[in-house]
Each structure stands twice: as structure tokens, then as C-alpha cells.
Amino acid sequence: MSLAKKNIVIAVCGSIAAYKIAHLTRLLVKEKANVQIIMTKEAAEFITPLTLSTLSNNPVLIDYFDPKTGEWNNHVHIGLQADLILVAPATANTIGKLANGICDSLLTAVYLSAKCPVFIAPAMDLDMWKHPSTQNNIRLLQSYGNRIIHPGNGELASGLIGEGRLAEPEEILDFITQSFSPQLPLKGRNALVTAGPTYEAIDPVRFIGNHSSGKMGYALAKQLVALGAKVTLISGPTALEAPQNLDRIQVTSAHEMLEAVVQHFSQSDIIVMSAAVADYTPIEVASQKIKKKEDQFSIALKKTTDILASIGTKKTEKQLLIGFALETNNEVEHAKDKLMRKNLDFIVLNSMQDKGAGFATDTNKVTVIDRFQHIQEFTLKSKEEVAKDICQLIVQHPILTQK
Incomplete structure (x- = not known):
């Protein structure tokens, strides 16, 4: 322009x-x-x-x-x-x-x-x-x-x-x-993206976490900005620098991510839930570092709120909700189940069986399944290229094109 x-x-x-x-x-x-x-x-x-x-x-x-x-x-x-x-x-x-x-x-x-x-x-x-x-x-x-x-x-x-x-x-x-630029297809749209892991505190020193780097979510946020969307990125702990021209909200725990998502969900046209949120969190968090004394040590855990399922029940017909699934077996079946249970418009599936895909890599290989059970497989690509593929599906989705 x-x-x-x-x-x-x-x-x-x-x-x-x-x-x-x-x-x-x-x-x-x-x-x-x-x-x-x-x-x-x-x-x-x-x-x-x-x-x-x-x-x-x-x-x-x-x-x-x-x-x-x-x-x-x-x-x-x-x-x-x-x-x-x-x-x-x-x-x-x-x-x-x-x-x-x-x-x-x-x-x-x-x-x-x-x-x-x-x-x-x-x-x-x-x-x-x-x-x-x-x-x-x-x-x-x-x-x-x-x-x-x-x-x-x-x-x-x-x-x-x-x-x-x-x-x-x-x-x-x-x-x-x-x-x-009047040509940007997502100009005037609000997008919400979650990225990275969550850390669930055990004591002031230790936590339960996962290996998510946040690279996929950050690449998606950056591409959505390039397409004209006003993007809010809710990020768990990562070493990544925030992309330009968006609003990043930094969180640590699953509960903090839930609060941030709930706060911004209703104003969002596009919601991309790519964060790897912990399923369980300690019931009690020690105020002091736990000393190594016993040969065996147990931590009582409780389920975290399923953020994706929670907002899936509140999604309107004018909102596009995208989830992610990282699976190790029966990948497509598990992804389809998650898609329907959580009221998603489509789900992006990664398999840990695919070399070069998953956590902490610069590449990814995804399969996208929509609510009508249509399956689209993509080859191994850089996460930036994968983000472009996913965002192209977002741009073309009937929820946005008919609005």
C-alpha cells in the first residue's frame, strides 16, 4: 500500500x-x-x-x-x-x-x-x-x-x-x-492466540511443565498480524522474543492462562489455542523448597480447568475456534474425538511418531481435520510455513468469509 x-x-x-x-x-x-x-x-x-x-x-x-x-x-x-x-x-x-x-x-x-x-x-x-x-x-x-x-x-x-x-x-x-492496506484479508479482525507451555509450581524452585517451545504459536501470531488481524498473544514461559505489532500477555500457570483467555475471548473473532496447557497441577504448593529426604516422594495433583472445552461451550456462530492435538498413538481418532467434544471448527494434529514434528523443533508436520471430518495432510515444513498453511485455512473459512 x-x-x-x-x-x-x-x-x-x-x-x-x-x-x-x-x-x-x-x-x-x-x-x-x-x-x-x-x-x-x-x-x-x-x-x-x-x-x-x-x-x-x-x-x-x-x-x-x-x-x-x-x-x-x-x-x-x-x-x-x-x-x-x-x-x-x-x-x-x-x-x-x-x-x-x-x-x-x-x-x-x-x-x-x-x-x-x-x-x-x-x-x-x-x-x-x-x-x-x-x-x-x-x-x-x-x-x-x-x-x-x-x-x-x-x-x-x-x-x-x-x-x-x-x-x-x-x-x-x-x-x-x-x-x-485494504487488501489484508484479516484487517478488522481480532485474533487470540495461546502459545508455549504452562509451569505448575511444586515449591518456589520446582514445577511441573512440558517441552513446548512456543515456536508454533508465535509463528501463527506473527502470520495473523501480517494478514491484518489485531492479535493478542497469551504466552506461557518461553525464551522467544515477542513478534512485533501485537499485544503479548505473559502468564505462567494454567490458571493464569485461563483467566487471560476468558478476559479476551468474547472480543475475538479468531481463537487459536496452540499452547500446551498442563492437565494437572499440585493441590498444594510448598512455601519453602522441599528438601530431599525420602527415597520415594509423592505429589497429589488435581485436574486443571480445560480451557479449550470451557470456551468451546461459549463459542458463538461468528467465532472461529481452532485447537491443537499432539498425539502418540491412534492420532486421527483421538484428534477427531477432541474436535467434537470441545466444539472446534478445526483441529491441527501433530504426531510424535513423525520425525521433525512436535516440541522444540523448527519444523512441523500437521494434519488438519474440520468439523465435517474432512482431513487435509501437509508435508514436513518449517513452522513459519506451517503457520502460513493454517492461516490460509483461517482466511478461507466460511465463518469469516460469510460474516
């Missing part, structure tokens, strides 16, 4: 990551977008307005009134004329103001006047990003319809390693370009 003649407002906040906006501005201008930059006074301490004005071919706006030109910068006009507003880098301070309607600058006034989509690209230190107040403000902004360009993982200005890096300019450009 061309960005030619699109009016894009970049609202720059006071962060060391402001230097990346110079490169982003060049990329947008190269795409023939009309770029208007607004800065906070603090942002001007990190990169000069002259630099961004030169690159954007437009005056940079900071205050309501410019005493040098005698011109009034009309925030309402700017907000109404914009096709898209990008707040980047978005600091914890500005995120808090936007979330709570605090209007103390031209930047925040333009945001409150906007009628167009608003994308927010946070940038801050790890602990600031993880703080409950920041995460609550992010959720508030999302509830208003704003989209978050998730921060990257890596070395931060403080020297810490973790989430908080402003997304790279090329990633932000892709996000903006996709938002304007």
Missing part, C-alpha cells in the same frame, strides 16, 4: 530513542508521505527540531504559539487533518498523560483531538516498562482503540537487558504501511 499523500503526524517525546525518528522520517518521506512532527520540549533536548524539520520538509511544532512567526498551531486542525498519529518514542510520562486525559502540551492536545488511528511506540527502561502503572496505562490506551507497537528486547540505555527498546524504524514503517 502506498503512503503517498498520507498525512502522518509523529509525536516525539523526551527519550534517548528520539534519534531513531530521523531515520523513520526519511523512510516515510521516501514513501511520499507528508510528515508533520510535533515534539515535547524535553524531546528537543535529545534531537534538534532543525534536524527533523529538514528531513520532514515541514516546520516542527512544539508550542501552541510560535512567537517567531506569530502563528497559532491549531491542535484541533492538526488532529482532524491527520490520517495517522504515531507517538514515538512514547515515554512512561506521556503514556500516563495520554491514558488519563492530561492535556498540558501541544502533543497531548493533538492526541485528544484526533479522529484518526493512533499508534503508540513505547521506549523506556526495563523496570519502567514492566511497572504495573505503565502496563495499566497501556491497557487503558488499547481499550480506547489505540494500537501499541511493542518495544523490542535488547540492551537498553541503562545497561540493562530486556524489553523497552523503541521498535526499529523499518518495523514501524511496516506497521504503518500494513494499517493502510
